[in-house]
Amino acid sequence: MDVVALADKFCIRSGSPFSIVFVAACYLVWIAAIFWGHIYLFQYEAMPSFAGTIRRVWPSDSQLSLVGGSPNMVMFVHPDCPAATASVTQLQQLMERSRSKICANVVVELGEASESAWMRSSLHKALVSAKSLKFIQDFEGHECALFGPTHSGQLLIYDGRGVLRFSGGIIQQGGKHHFNRNAERARYVLTTAHPEYVETSNFGTLLRNLL
DSSP states (O other): OOHHHHHHHTTOOTTSHHHHHHHHHHHHHHHHHHHHHHHHHHHHHHSOBOOOSOOSBOOTTOSSOOOTTSOEEEEEEOTTOTTHHHHHHHHHHHHHHHOSOOEEEEEEEOTTOOHHHHHTSHHHHHHHHOTTOEEEEESSOHHHHHHOOOBTTEEEEEOTTSBEEEEEOOSOTTSOOSOOHHHHHHHHHHHOSSOOOEEOOBOSOBGGGTO
16 A cells, blocks of 8 residues: 555645654655565575475486486586585595495586686586586576476486485585585485485575576
């Protein structure tokens, strides 16, 4: 409702001291509501994400090939996510600690990101130097739509039959990439014959805000 109309409704005469205070109070309440709304949205963005609508079975129309007889890892990252490089570094450490045959892919979700900027990024350098990882560039967001990750840095682990066994992040809040509880839970999935499904929190940037 319009502030002036609200004043008329309560028979507050324009120009009177009370009307000035009333209008000022209404505007202060309005500004406070906008302020707290932004605070809420900021806090929501900072909250860890969980699995969302992840595909529980490996999508057959993916350009990534499922390797039978071994775990298959797919991590989704975006160059503009501050924690992307740390996630890739942690992924390498995870492979080294697991000591088993693993197929690991990193899908770089570029969307409208500049290709030249991405080629100069620390994330690109980390992926090129990581000999144990394969990475593809997903300009159209095709793979992201197929698998369903919500945040950059989200790791999915499928078994050799294509069944999802792990979904989540493997770094701690703040982008630190030393081995932690989330990474240890991912290692459990990789080194156990028939692991239960595991889900961890992920503090990466929302992909829908980057694509």
